[in-house]
Amino acid sequence: MKVLVTGAAGFIGYHLCRRLYESGHDIVGIDSMNAYYDVALKEMRLASLKELGSRFQFHKLDICDRGALFALIKEGQFAAVCSLAAQAGVRYSIQNPYTYVENNVAGFLNILEGCVQNQVPYLVYASSSSVYGRSGKQPFAESDQVDTPVSLYAATKKADELMAHVYSQMYGLPTVGLRFFTVYGPYGRPDMAYFKFAGRIERGQEIEVYNNGQMKRDFTYIDDVTAGIEKVLTASYADKPKYRIYNIGRGKPENLMDFIHLIEKGLDKKASLKLMPLQKGDVLETFADISALKRDFGYKPETDLEEGMAKFLAWFKAYMTGGDN
Numbered sequence: 001m002k003v004l005v006t007g008a009a010g011f012i013g014y015h016l017c018r019r020l021y022e023s024g025h026d027i028v029g030i031d032s033m034n035a036y037y038d039v040a041l042k043e044m045r046l047a048s049l050k051e052l053g054s055r056f057q058f059h060k061l062d063i064c065d066r067g068a069l070f071a072l073i074k075e076g077q078f079a080a081v082c083s084l085a086a087q088a089g090v091r092y093s094i095q096n097p098y099t100y101v102e103n104n105v106a107g108f109l110n111i112l113e114g115c116v117q118n119q120v121p122y123l124v125y126a127s128s129s130s131v132y133g134r135s136g137k138q139p140f141a142e143s144d145q146v147d148t149p150v151s152l153y154a155a156t157k158k159a160d161e162l163m164a165h166v167y168s169q170m171y172g173l174p175t176v177g178l179r180f181f182t183v184y185g186p187y188g189r190p191d192m193a194y195f196k197f198a199g200r201i202e203r204g205q206e207i208e209v210y211n212n213g214q215m216k217r218d219f220t221y222i223d224d225v226t227a228g229i230e231k232v233l234t235a236s237y238a239d240k241p242k243y244r245i246y247n248i249g250r251g252k253p254e255n256l257m258d259f260i261h262l263i264e265k266g267l268d269k270k271a272s273l274k275l276m277p278l279q280k281g282d283v284l285e286t287f288a289d290i291s292a293l294k295r296d297f298g299y300k301p302e303t304d305l306e307e308g309m310a311k312f313l314a315w316f317k318a319y320m321t322g323g324d325n
Helices: 011-022 039-050 066-076 097-117 152-171 193-202 222-234 256-267 291-297 305-320
Strands: 002-006 026-031 056-060 080-083 123-128 175-180 206-210 243-248 272-276
Touching: 002 011, 002 066, 011 026, 011 039, 011 222, 026 039, 026 066, 039 056, 066 097, 080 097, 080 222, 097 123, 097 152, 123 152, 123 222, 152 175, 152 243, 175 222, 193 206, 193 256, 193 305, 206 256, 222 243, 222 291, 243 291, 256 305
Parallel strands: 002 026, 002 080, 026 056, 080 123, 123 175, 175 243, 206 272
Antiparallel strands: none
């Protein structure tokens, strides 16, 4: 099948393009290549994708550019769109709110309109575990009430889900939203805690640990995430409802301090900790109920945190010394 992947030079987009290519699909990837974090890392991912061959094509394109996006979708005649392009990051949304509305709301509306106007039969898109806010219920289930976000980022992701529902109901566009839970791995995002911690520990610098380290996260290895996306993206949707939301995580929260100890072990260096109070927009724990994705698509995460961090740190050491494997 022929798939449009937005955010193709991003962390998840890069790994998904590789997986889909290896499975025999044709991929058109787009990315704005913005400077939210080091563009050199995005260029490194993109260079790797361009080595795949002719079944991968790339266009530098911003989903906020409605005309260019619509023209590409019309020309492409895609069997599916996987929309991963978004402004990420909870903390960045505090200082840069308009960027989130422009990219995550207006940009996603362009994706929806582009699909409907050009008869794209299926849309899979990125949501986030952030929509659950500070829910006291564990684990987080898709049926939970998610109307009390604690960050603008989370609010924009909830808005995406609501807009997708409208387009599914009004136009019959089949949509699946995936609520990602703390995705990590090689070629990851430098703004995420595991990447920042590794860099600062490697350099002998202090790391800021919020809520005095009393936090848990459902860390999900990138290969498990892309395996799940591929299952959703390539499954027959004929007999399923037009609108679905799924959690995609490991289903096992880990203590933040245990996570830091794995980084210390992998780098053979001791971390210097600066204990901090809980930060605005942050949550104490994330924990995915993944039973629905298992039931409907056979999703099965296989990588535990120790194995996944070992793989990330092996890549990270090469990256820090000028390599990229």
